[in-house]
Amino acid sequence: MDRNFEEDFNKSDRSEQTEEADRNKEILFARALEDVKRIGKEQGNYISKEQLDEAFGDLDLSSEHMELVTDYLKKQKIGIGEPIDVDDYLTREEADYLREYLEELTLLGEVSRGEREAIILSAMAGDATAQMRLTEIFLLEVVEIAKLYSGQGVYLEDLIGEGNLAIASGVSMLGCVEHVTEAEGFLGKMIMDAMEEYIADSLRDRQTDEKMAEQVNKVAEQAKQLAEALQKKVTPQELAQETKLSVDDILEAVRISGDNIEYIEKGRDEDAE
Numbered sequence: 001m002d003r004n005f006e007e008d009f010n011k012s013d014r015s016e017q018t019e020e021a022d023r024n025k026e027i028l029f030a031r032a033l034e035d036v037k038r039i040g041k042e043q044g045n046y047i048s049k050e051q052l053d054e055a056f057g058d059l060d061l062s063s064e065h066m067e068l069v070t071d072y073l074k075k076q077k078i079g080i081g082e083p084i085d086v087d088d089y090l091t092r093e094e095a096d097y098l099r100e101y102l103e104e105l106t107l108l109g110e111v112s113r114g115e116r117e118a119i120i121l122s123a124m125a126g127d128a129t130a131q132m133r134l135t136e137i138f139l140l141e142v143v144e145i146a147k148l149y150s151g152q153g154v155y156l157e158d159l160i161g162e163g164n165l166a167i168a169s170g171v172s173m174l175g176c177v178e179h180v181t182e183a184e185g186f187l188g189k190m191i192m193d194a195m196e197e198y199i200a201d202s203l204r205d206r207q208t209d210e211k212m213a214e215q216v217n218k219v220a221e222q223a224k225q226l227a228e229a230l231q232k233k234v235t236p237q238e239l240a241q242e243t244k245l246s247v248d249d250i251l252e253a254v255r256i257s258g259d260n261i262e263y264i265e266k267g268r269d270e271d272a273e
Contacts, residue, residue: 032059044083101160153203158198159199163194165194215249218253219254
């Protein structure tokens with residue numbers, strides 16, 4: 001075998017191995033970061049330094065990378081070594097809403113730890129009255145969890161609504177658990193899952209809206225340029241012939257706009273199709 005070829009082959013092989021190792025490290029890092037975030041949320045916006053070191057111990061991260069991790073966790077409202085005050089992150093509108101909402105919840109009354117456990121056990125056994133009371137008891141916990149997810153592009157009131165719906169559904173599903181603490185963890189996870197799903201759905205909706213707005217603006221701009229050149233409104237077919245846009249894309253943009261793209265002649269090309 002040619003020596004130069006062998007050297008190039010070995011270099012290429014080592015390069016591929018390095019790239020694969022880097023990819024694996026990135027995957028492990030992403031998983032560790034998600035695990036840390038989940039643990040922090042479950043522990044009430046807090047994770048210990050020991051837990052953080054243990055999560056990333058096998059990855060041999062530099063101090064700069066660990067600083068990025070801690071900065072990310074702080075943005076997620078997760079304190080390192082001690083809980084952070086999530087109330088500091090609320091807007092004035094959110095704080096005002098919460099103050100009024102919490103005043104309403106005080107009318108439901110408080111329960112001792114023993115009463116709470118008895119209600120949970122009854123709810124686990126299928127008692128409808130206990131399940132209703134447990135829903136009321138968890139309304140305050142929904143608020144505390146919602147504060148952890150605030151500041152992510154959705155209204156705090158909507159997060160609380162999603163959490164309340166999750167609780168109303170979850171209290172009737174406790175027959176699958178055996179212990180009080182397990183039931184509490186089950187309900188807490190349902191609240192967090194509901195809020196995370198709502199945030200993800202809202203983000204997808206915003207991205208879709210932005211994409212549609214970009215499509216309408218692009219068609220409108222192209223139509224304006226052609227209309228000014230021809231000194232008349234243009235049909236979708238004419239616009240498609242003069243640009244890289246398809247007739248279908250143009251018609252879709254017209255539909256999204258509510259048939260309000262100023263420089264496109266209305267109605268003519270739908271008949272031509």
